[in-house]
Amino acid sequence: MTSDAPVFGKGCHLHLIDGSAFIFRAYHALPPLTRKSDGLPVGAVAGFCNMLWKYVTDEHGSDAPTHAAVIFDHSAKTFRNEIYDLYKANRPELPEDLRPQFPLTRHATRAFNIACIEIEGYEADDIIATLACQARKAGGSATIISSDKDLMQLVGDGVDMLDPIKARLIGPDEVREKFGVGPDRVVDVQALAGDSVDNVPGAPGIGIKTAAQLIEEYGDLETLLARADEIKQPKRRQTLIDHAEQIRVSKRLVQLDCDTPLDFTLESLEVRDPEPEALLGFLAEMEFRTLTARVAERLGAEAPAVEAAPPSHAPAAPDLPGIDAAGYERVSDMAALTAWITAIREAGHVAIDTETTGLDEMQAGIVGISLSVRPGAACYVPVGHVAGSGDLFGSSALVEGQLPLDEVLAALKPVLEDPAILKIGQNLKYDWKILARHGIRMAPLADTMLMSYALNAGTHNHGMDELAERYLGHKCIPIKELIGSGKAQIGFAQVAIDKAVPYAAEDAEVTLRLWQHFAPMLPAEKVTTVYETLERPLVPVLAEMEMAGIRVDGDTLKRMSNAFAQKMAQLEDEIHGLAGEKFNVGSPKQLGEILFDKMGLAGGKTGKTGAYSTSADVLEDLAVEHDLAARVLDWRQVSKLKSTYTDALQGHVNPDTGRVHTSYSIAGAQTGRLASTDPNLQNIPVRSEDGRRIREAFVAAPGYRLVSLDYSQIELRILAHVADIPALKQAFRDGIDIHAMTASQMFGVPVEGMDPMIRRQAKAINFGVIYGISGFGLSRNLRIPRAEAQAFIDTYFERFPEIRAYMDATVAGAKEDGAVRTLFGRRINTPGINQSGPAAGGARRAAINAPIQGAAADIIRRAMIRMPAAIAHLPARMLLQVHDELVFEVEEGAVEDLIAAARRVMEAAAEPAVRLSVPLVVDAGSGANWAEAH
Incomplete structure (x- = not known):
């Protein structure tokens, strides 16, 4: 002063x-x-x-x-x-x-x-x-x-x-x-x-x-x-x-x-202007060339010389040493592999990636393994490259200069299972399963895909190539450069080793760098707990479930396919009778001509082609007016059940295990819900009788039973908690029929002797409001006039004003922060929330629903992560997760013990992180097949 x-x-x-x-x-x-x-x-x-x-x-x-x-x-x-x-x-x-x-x-x-x-x-x-x-x-x-x-x-x-x-x-x-x-x-x-x-x-x-x-x-x-x-x-x-x-x-x-x-x-x-000499001197000392020049120009001073760039072999990029394939090593003898294992132990971590003969982890063979312990250093250990297009599994076709797979795995097993060494991977569940089939169960784990997901769900994809470009400024070698495309495409085992080394080793080094980039971001963005308690521990749990698979009765599927084919034929006859002529029911063009040209139903041509729209939404509206549209919807549902499930599932049975092994995507939905693929077992319809029948084909092994445990109305319970709705919370505490209670509150009718139709309307609103349903949407669901549906919704919000307050506050918070969070801290980005026009409504509904659906997803994840330890003493294993349901296979004599143990875990899954003001309730059932259990 x-x-x-x-x-x-x-x-x-x-x-x-x-x-x-x-x-x-x-x-x-x-x-x-x-x-x-x-x-x-x-x-x-x-x-x-x-x-x-x-x-x-x-x-x-x-x-x-x-x-x-x-x-x-x-x-x-x-x-x-x-x-x-x-x-x-x-x-x-x-x-x-x-x-x-x-x-x-x-x-x-x-x-x-x-x-x-x-x-x-x-x-x-x-x-x-x-x-x-x-x-x-x-x-x-x-x-x-x-x-x-x-x-x-x-x-x-x-x-x-x-x-x-x-x-x-x-x-x-x-x-x-x-x-x-x-x-x-x-x-x-x-x-x-x-x-x-x-x-x-x-x-x-x-x-x-x-x-x-x-x-x-x-x-x-x-x-x-x-x-x-x-x-x-x-x-x-x-x-x-x-x-x-x-x-x-x-x-x-x-x-x-x-x-x-x-x-x-x-x-x-008191504010003082910068002293050019002091400021420019500091910036030059830090070697900030661009900022130094910009400041010098603004201050009217001469920019000081900044230290010249080092020789080309030194770091050229602004983020550690440049990614340079020239430094990658091909490991072809045990001495070299031993040196890498020593380096792994000294570093205390290793980025690992496997190259395989295919994408099915239950059948793919290992072609090579890549490792990296520090930026600028990576290696590839080839073990399964073959000459030409010979037998991929025949040792006579192996290219010379490769170590035997069993020797490589035996050498790596101690470090990959060492609890003091962190194993880093991108989509590590895939590599975990590949190695687990060879007796190696890696732990502990760090997954860069899941780190990115915890940080940036909803803003971009989490594949390695995109992450490398976005966060490292590096473009990875495209796989097509190695294997080609179309009819000329080859397997990775047929790629020349000298070409495989830079590609495979790059994967390991990029993964290591992504880990170094994301790890410090987790605490700063307040998602460490999400990653450490909801994402990372789920990897081995899901991997074990996927490897266990579920038994499918092929004969039952064949019978169902035949039954569905007959039902489709019956429906086609009905549709042709209602139309007055035969046509291809599966052709949108022909269907549009029947509905709109011949029958004159309300509708019009859409899109640049001028074709009629016969989407499910259009047919749902028309079904109120004419049975033909309703029958077409029925036909489409049966057709989908046949093609997607009873036909396709037969091709998904693993020949070695006789079971179906689905794959769960952890980083798919931004709300945290898991997605099931190859095959998708989460979208089997349960509301229709035909859909429920498909579950009959999923059976327990001899001497075992399938057990299903399902959260009861979990999203409504979460809504009651987060929106602090006294009437709903008390009803859940008292074990009252929530839909009947809602109907009673809305329409002033007693719960006893309630008309089932009134309860159904209340149920549709209860669940619809979670998803921000409109009067238009409710009218379609209940097949009632839109004005009547809107009146139901208006009455609902009058009876439960806390829900409207929650919705408004959630949307306002999303507009301010560009995201919402679940009770457990999961950040769900809402990139379109501040847009105008039609997209705004969808973004608003998504923002309202995301904390509720996301919290439900978080709760079942927490239950799944705790489950293996809770049932380890029982002859049982967890097989499937379907939204709010977990499916187990257990010896017949231990069914009740399994239900008791699993229910305890599921009903307490939110604690101690969150103490809900309503109880979580889990329904349980068992049977010889999934339909009986559910």
């Missing part, structure tokens, strides 16, 4: 930049970057400097600062750890390449000639709070440049916030939108709700929404705790009484300290 610095007072405006937030944002927004001269990690520093330069050069208008400072956390331990020793105990360790960059960001701040502040024992938030309060007290104003919710308690007269990413001002209205209360009560709400990220305990089972309601009703936290015995809800009342002291401690943890001791004054924070 200079002696003539003006006093901070009225008209002065202080900008307080959350430096720690800037660092983490910079670190995760850019790919890894190292200083070329010495390999020092500087990616976060580069991003930080770019953010500061943007701040310095922005035109702030009327909000231009007279004073400014960048505030940093000094260390992990603060006075709050003395209050509660587990405060922030869950925080993961800093990424190794970020740690050395922290002091450099302080140097950068000073180079920009901005005040740089950190105080031992205090968090950056406390320093920001103290300075903001001082500015307001002095008659000036302050803007906090951060989106951190913990700072929102400071917003008020003379203090606002600016989200630097969205360029959005945060005032009292925005705080109320976030917390449900004004800034002066944010601390009370946070004390009740707690914070899992900072390990603030709060009140168990009370979230932000409930906390806000309580504080709004009772005025403040102390009044609430003093009058807790007045609360009508028994569980909530007891929670507040039992945990009152814990809640008070939580308030002390979240309350920012506005009296942090400072050894400087506001006046010393």
Whole structure:
């Protein structure tokens, strides 16, 4: 501070930049970057400097600062750890390449000639709070440049916030939108709700929404705790009484300290222009060529020389050594393989990929294995390459210079099963199954596909080639360059080894680099728990299920196919009779001509071709008017059952096991629901009698039974919890028929003796509302006029206003954040939520449904992950997952024990992460086949 610095007072405006937030944002927004001269990690520093330069050069208008400072956390331990020793105990360790960059960001701040502040024992938030309060007290104003919710308690007269990413001002209205209360009560709400990220305990089972309601009703936290015995809800009342002291401690943890001791004054924070020599010198030292040139031009100074690029053999790309196939090794003898195994043990991790003869993990043979332990080094171990187009499994056709497969696997088995060595893969379930068939069960695992999925579900695909281009700036060798396409395509076993080495080794190295890129992003984006508890542990569980498969009775399938063929013929006769002529029922063109030209039904030509639309939606509408459309829908359903299931399933029976082995996609649906393929066993219709019959073909092995356990109305239960609907929650607690209760609430009719049609209407609305159903959609489902359907929906929302409030709040949050989250922290991106036009409605419905469907998916994932240990003592195994249902195969004498053990796991699957305010209920059944069990 200079002696003539003006006093901070009225008209002065202080900008307080959350430096720690800037660092983490910079670190995760850019790919890894190292200083070329010495390999020092500087990616976060580069991003930080770019953010500061943007701040310095922005035109702030009327909000231009007279004073400014960048505030940093000094260390992990603060006075709050003395209050509660587990405060922030869950925080993961800093990424190794970020740690050395922290002091450099302080140097950068000073180079920009901005005040740089950190105080031992205090968090950056406390320093920001103290300075903001001082500015307001002095008659000036302050803007906090951060989106951190913990700072929102400071917003008020003379203090606002600016989200630097969205360029959005945060005032009292925005705080109320976030917390449900004004800034002066944010601390009370946070004390009740707690914070899992900072390990603030709060009140168990009370979230932000409930906390806000309580504080709004009772005025403040102390009044609430003093009058807790007045609360009508028994569980909530007891929670507040039992945990009152814990809640008070939580308030002390979240309350920012506005009296942090400072050894400087506001006046010393006066805005100063950067000193060209100091700033340019620092940027040149960091070797930021582009930014150095841009700053020099803006400041009218000469850009200093930046260290010349190193020789071509040194790292050329900004993200570690360049990916260069020239350094890849072909491993053709045991000495070389032993050296790689030694390197794996020293590194403590290995990226692994298998090349095989096909995509069916249950039958494919191993052609080679690629390994990588560090960027720039990878190898390929060929074991099954053959000459020409000979017998792929005949040893006489093997190309010379390859190690025997059994010797390679015997050498690798100890490290691949070593619990101290991390196995890294892309879509690792495939490689896990390939190796498991040879007696190797890899653990522990890291899957880059699932890391990307946890971070970016809904924004892009998670295949390795796309991830490499997007995050590493690297284009992988296309497989077609090796195997060709069309009739001339060959198998990987026929690829020349010298061509296979760069392709296969590249896969391993790219996977390793993706792991290095994604691993530190997980905690920063708050999805570590999602990845570690919902994604990664599921890999071996699903792999074991897929390998177990399920027995299918081929004779039953053949009989069903014949029966379906006869039924299709009967329906065709009916359709031809209604049409008055014969035509190809499977031809959309001929069907359109019958419906619209001959019969004159409402409809029209669509699309550029001018063809009639005979889609299911169109036929559903027409079915109300004419039986022909209804019969065509029936015909199509039977045709699909025959072609997709009873015919196709016969071709999916594995000749070695006699069972069908489906494959589950973990990273398919962005809500976390699993997808079943080759064959798809999740879309077998269960509402029609014909669809249910298909399950009769799935049978237990001799001496065993199939057991099905199915969550009862899980999504409605989750809706009742998240929307906090007292009537629905009480009904679920009391075990009341929820659809009958809803009908009674809506239509004022008693539950006893209720007309089944009224209950059916309520059931359609109960389930439809979860998916944002419209009056149009409900009218189609119930085959009633649209106005009547809309009236049902309107009545529904009148009876349950909490659902409308939940929907509106969810959509508003999605529009602000571009995503929604499940109860378990899964982030589900909503990229189209802010669009206009027809797409907006679909995006809105998806945003409403995603937290509910996603939470249901998370719960059954948690159950599946815990299940193997829970049933390990029983002669049973888990075979299938179909949405909310799990199917097991168990010895006949252990059925009841299996049901009891599995039910315990499933009904407690949400805990301890989430304590639902409604019980989860699981229905169970058993039988000789799946239809009987379900």
